[in-house]
Amino acid sequence: MSGTALDPRTAPVFPMAARAAMGDTQLRKNVRHATDVIQAKRARVVGEMPDWQELRESGRRIRQHTMEHLDVYLEQFEENCTRAGGVVHWARDAAEARRIIVDLVKATGSDEVIKIKSMTTEEIQLNKALEAAGIHPFETDLAELIIQLGEDQPSHIVVPALHKNRQQIREIFQRKMNLPDLGEKPQDLADAARMFLREKFLRVKTGVSGANFLIAETGGVCVVESEGNGRMCLTLPETLITVAGIDKVVPRFQDLEVLLQLLPRSATGERMNPYNSIWTGVNAADGPKAFHIVLMDNARTEILADEEGRQTLNCIRCGACQNACPVYRQTGGHAYGSVYAGPIGAILTPQLMEMEHAQSLPYASSLCGACYEVCPVKINIPEVLIHLRNKVVEQNGIMNAEALAMRAMGIIFQSERRFRAAQRMGRLAESPLVRKDGQGQGWIGWLPGLLGGWTQVRDLQSMPEETFRDWWEKRGKNGR
Amino acid sequence: MHWNTGYQEEALPLLARFVAQFKGAEAVVVPSSSCVAMMRDHYPKMAEQLNDAALKHDVEELLPKVFEFSEFLTKRLGLEDVGAYYPHRVTYHASCHGLRNLGLGDGPLRLLKAVRGIDLVELQGLEQCCGFGGTFAVKNAEVSSAMLAEKTTAILNTKAEACTACDNSCLMHIQGALHRQRTGVQTVHLAEILASDEGTR
Numbered sequence: 001m002s003g004t005a006l007d008p009r010t011a012p013v014f015p016m017a018a019r020a021a022m023g024d025t026q027l028r029k030n031v032r033h034a035t036d037v038i039q040a041k042r043a044r045v046v047g048e049m050p051d052w053q054e055l056r057e058s059g060r061r062i063r064q065h066t067m068e069h070l071d072v073y074l075e076q077f078e079e080n081c082t083r084a085g086g087v088v089h090w091a092r093d094a095a096e097a098r099r100i101i102v103d104l105v106k107a108t109g110s111d112e113v114i115k116i117k118s119m120t121t122e123e124i125q126l127n128k129a130l131e132a133a134g135i136h137p138f139e140t141d142l143a144e145l146i147i148q149l150g151e152d153q154p155s156h157i158v159v160p161a162l163h164k165n166r167q168q169i170r171e172i173f174q175r176k177m178n179l180p181d182l183g184e185k186p187q188d189l190a191d192a193a194r195m196f197l198r199e200k201f202l203r204v205k206t207g208v209s210g211a212n213f214l215i216a217e218t219g220g221v222c223v224v225e226s227e228g229n230g231r232m233c234l235t236l237p238e239t240l241i242t243v244a245g246i247d248k249v250v251p252r253f254q255d256l257e258v259l260l261q262l263l264p265r266s267a268t269g270e271r272m273n274p275y276n277s278i279w280t281g282v283n284a285a286d287g288p289k290a291f292h293i294v295l296m297d298n299a300r301t302e303i304l305a306d307e308e309g310r311q312t313l314n315c316i317r318c319g320a321c322q323n324a325c326p327v328y329r330q331t332g333g334h335a336y337g338s339v340y341a342g343p344i345g346a347i348l349t350p351q352l353m354e355m356e357h358a359q360s361l362p363y364a365s366s367l368c369g370a371c372y373e374v375c376p377v378k379i380n381i382p383e384v385l386i387h388l389r390n391k392v393v394e395q396n397g398i399m400n401a402e403a404l405a406m407r408a409m410g411i412i413f414q415s416e417r418r419f420r421a422a423q424r425m426g427r428l429a430e431s432p433l434v435r436k437d438g439q440g441q442g443w444i445g446w447l448p449g450l451l452g453g454w455t456q457v458r459d460l461q462s463m464p465e466e467t468f469r470d471w472w473e474k475r476g477k478n479g480r
Numbered sequence: 481m482h483w484n485t486g487y488q489e490e491a492l493p494l495l496a497r498f499v500a501q502f503k504g505a506e507a508v509v510v511p512s513s514s515c516v517a518m519m520r521d522h523y524p525k526m527a528e529q530l531n532d533a534a535l536k537h538d539v540e541e542l543l544p545k546v547f548e549f550s551e552f553l554t555k556r557l558g559l560e561d562v563g564a565y566y567p568h569r570v571t572y573h574a575s576c577h578g579l580r581n582l583g584l585g586d587g588p589l590r591l592l593k594a595v596r597g598i599d600l601v602e603l604q605g606l607e608q609c610c611g612f613g614g615t616f617a618v619k620n621a622e623v624s625s626a627m628l629a630e631k632t633t634a635i636l637n638t639k640a641e642a643c644t645a646c647d648n649s650c651l652m653h654i655q656g657a658l659h660r661q662r663t664g665v666q667t668v669h670l671a672e673i674l675a676s677d678e679g680t681r
Binding site: 019022326368370373383391403409410414445450453454456458 | 482609613614620628660
């Protein structure tokens with residue numbers, strides 16, 4: 001994967017991108033290994049919670065309630081954050097958010113920023129905008145640092161460098177940090193990153209972060225992380241700029257009791273995140289002297305307006321659905337052509353694009369339901385996938401082979417006479433393709449057109465001479 | 481197939497057709513968990529969309545009488561041992577819709593354990609999708625193939641002669657690859673195993 005940003009507007013369709021990704025043996029091994037490890041950790045810490053299902057239900061209710069009153073809670077957040085000394089900015093879309101952030105950094109006079117891992121900044125391609133304005137962003141999250149130094153792109157919302165293994169990371173550090181003798185033990189790699197990052201933490205005066213939760217009741221902002229690098233970015237700079245989607249708000253401080261149990265267990269298989277930072281505006285005695293928060297819409301309002309799609313906004317970005325997904329397991333994240341990969345990406349990305357791009361993503365699922373099963377806020381991802389497929393079908397119109405075939409089959413299925421006739425015709429049509437095996441059973445090894453996907457690696461048993469209906473009727477007469 | 485691929489308009493008339501065919505039945509037993517999941521998860525919503533009060537009523541009446549095959553035996557009839565004899569090494573694949581949408585749990589395995597002569601072996605990654613997913617298998621054929629490869633590898637590792645499940649679509653999919661690779665491993669529906677006795681062998 002090159003340094004080209006993941007952009008659903010220009011990404012190839014999923015089946016094409018998946019084919020390319022699946023050719024990368026190393027990537028596939030890394031993804032299988034990493035998702036297996038995280039899934040096992042998650043299963044262990046979820047299994048020890050007797051009230052996990054009740055917690056999920058509470059999480060779902062908190063998120064759903066928030067979305068039903070989003071306008072109220074956003075204004076409440078603005079009021080309380082402003083009162084505590086924060087400056088609230090509103091951005092209608094990605095371009096406006098980038099412009100606000102770039103202007104804020106310029107106003108500080110610095111030409112560097114340190115960044116906390118934030119998928120929202122990835123969504124709006126902030127780094128590219130900063131660089132274009134002559135501002136250098138330093139990613140400080142270990143995984144994001146690997147991505148940035150490796151001129152790569154994130155492939156997972158929680159573990160962005162999940163597709164890289166230790167040896168590959170060592171190679172990137174050797175090259176980019178000029179450490180030819182670097183070892184490959186986790187300790188060696190962590191030490192190298194620490195040395196590299198400490199200097200940035202102490203020097204750079206402006207920090208940029210995302211947010212896990214915005215607390216309406218207090219005006220506070222919450223970020224959880226595992227490394228403590230985020231804590232440095234939140235406390236050491238003079239100016240802190242946070243960007244968050246408007247979906248990140250929660251009503252009360254108390255709601256974190258539920259969400260901060262659900263999130264770490266689902267995301268990293270930890271009982272609690274090692275670092276939980278919550279700050280409210282600015283404090284004269286400590287921390288940044290200026291705090292700005294950019295509340296960004298970027299199509300979230302459109303998602304909210306869609307009754308069936310809106311549960312997508314309940315997502316708390318734990319990535320459990322990505323780890324559980326058998327499709328993601330094969331392809332990794334880049335194939336989705338979006339910073340939001342996996343099942344949640346397959347529903348979020350096309351909706352963020354207002355269904356103008358990424359129409360292949362709702363089909364990047366076998367609807368197995370593993371995502372729904374692990375989702376800590378019970379987003380019924382398969383249901384939303386089907387809803388979005390319907391939107392894609394409506395966009396495509398009726399004059400295409402698939403739509404015509406579906407229509408024809410619909411008509412056939414409505415009449416027994418037509419169905420029986422279709423079965424007879426099917427037997428006739430398939431007969432040139434059928435080969436008998438040693439047991440006299442007919443098999444098809446090649447199918448034309450779209451159906452050819454089936455016979456790439458599978459045979460298809462020929463239609464039986466006797467249908468279930470025939471057998472059932474005969475059986476009735478014989479009494480057996 | 482229509483509904484899950486996004487053809488909701490085309491799927492709607494099929495609901496009325498199904499209801500007309502099976503209305504009044506004492507029980508409707510379906511040998512395919514994904515079909516039952518479609519009915520339970522989507523039929524009420526479809527009837528709602530059609531805005532047809534009579535149809536909605538009929539759907540509500542009919543749905544509690546619709547059973548997936550193993551569910552009919554274990555939950556409706558309270559059976560575990562149906563007196564079957566099947567002297568083969570068998571592994572069981574838990575189809576996604578049966579597992580997650582219908583909550584079949586260990587019902588099918590309990591039925592299998594009661595079969596005389598059977599050598600039942602556990603499948604690794606039992607709960608992982610085989611990659612069928614309806615039109616997914618042709619729309620995303622390569623990813624589907626990779627998922628299927630993991631499944632058939634797990635099946636071959638059990639050294640079973642046959643793989644069973646409660647869903648014909650999964651079985652057709654798995655069988656397609658087992659036959660292509662000439663593995664000599666078969667797929668059989670749970671009902672075929674339970675219907676086997678000394679007489680039919």
